[in-house]
Amino acid sequence: MTTETQTATETLGDSARNELVVCGRKLLEFGLLSQTSGNISIKLPNDDVYITPSSMEYDRIKNEDIVVVGLDGKVRQGSRVPSSETPLHCLVYETRPDVSAIVHTHSPYATTLAVMGMSIPAVHYMIAVLRTTTIEVAAYATYGTEELARNVRDAFVAPSKAVLIANHGLVAVGSTLKEAADAAQAVETLAGLYIRSLTIGKPNILSDEQMAEVFAKYEKKPA
Numbered sequence: 001m002t003t004e005t006q007t008a009t010e011t012l013g014d015s016a017r018n019e020l021v022v023c024g025r026k027l028l029e030f031g032l033l034s035q036t037s038g039n040i041s042i043k044l045p046n047d048d049v050y051i052t053p054s055s056m057e058y059d060r061i062k063n064e065d066i067v068v069v070g071l072d073g074k075v076r077q078g079s080r081v082p083s084s085e086t087p088l089h090c091l092v093y094e095t096r097p098d099v100s101a102i103v104h105t106h107s108p109y110a111t112t113l114a115v116m117g118m119s120i121p122a123v124h125y126m127i128a129v130l131r132t133t134t135i136e137v138a139a140y141a142t143y144g145t146e147e148l149a150r151n152v153r154d155a156f157v158a159p160s161k162a163v164l165i166a167n168h169g170l171v172a173v174g175s176t177l178k179e180a181a182d183a184a185q186a187v188e189t190l191a192g193l194y195i196r197s198l199t200i201g202k203p204n205i206l207s208d209e210q211m212a213e214v215f216a217k218y219e220k221k222p223a
């Protein structure tokens with residue numbers, strides 16, 4: 001690696017740390033993350049993955065607490081233990097080259113549907129921002145295991161930007177951390193709409209034709 005490339009990577013790394021700390025606090029404020037549950041990461045072009053540490057409250061995490069791991073999950077930099085869901089983050093990055101950031105949360109509405117094993121259909125046209133017409137549910141496995149990572153990978157078909165995890169939470173992805181965080185927020189909004197409409201009766205779900213029109217419009221000018 002030349003000195004110039006090294007400096008560029010270090011600069012990218014510094015901004016990744018910063019983004020993760022700021023985003024973690026925002027997601028905490030918005031109620032998508034709570035205490036130490038959930039985790040977020042950014043993958044750099046050199047495949048260094050910057051990830052939040054395990055068991056640290058989001059308002060206490062500082063730039064130096066962020067851990068750098070390789071796609072094999074091994075720690076490359078940092079004194080903290082990386083998030084217990086590091087295998088999940090690494091496997092999603094490995095199988096989805098379109099993904100450069102991941103947000104994993106246990107946000108309440110999305111997790112309620114995940115507990116019920118219910119996928120989220122096209123209850124609102126804004127599901128198009130997630131590049132799918134259905135947010136699928138990955139099968140349950142113990143948190144932090146390779147099995148859970150594989151279940152998420154199997155349920156997470158590109159270009160979809162979100163998937164629920166049975167009895168656990170959700171995973172949202174993006175090409176930037178902001179995009180992944182916005183996707184996590186969108187899943188929580190859609191889950192809230194779906195649950196509230198189910199309490200009144202049978203929700204009207206948008207048809208594939210109606211969603212195709214939304215996607216066509218979205219391609220020209222994202223909502």
Ligand SMILES: [Zn+2]
Nearest residue numbers: 038143168169
């Ligand atoms: Zn979790």
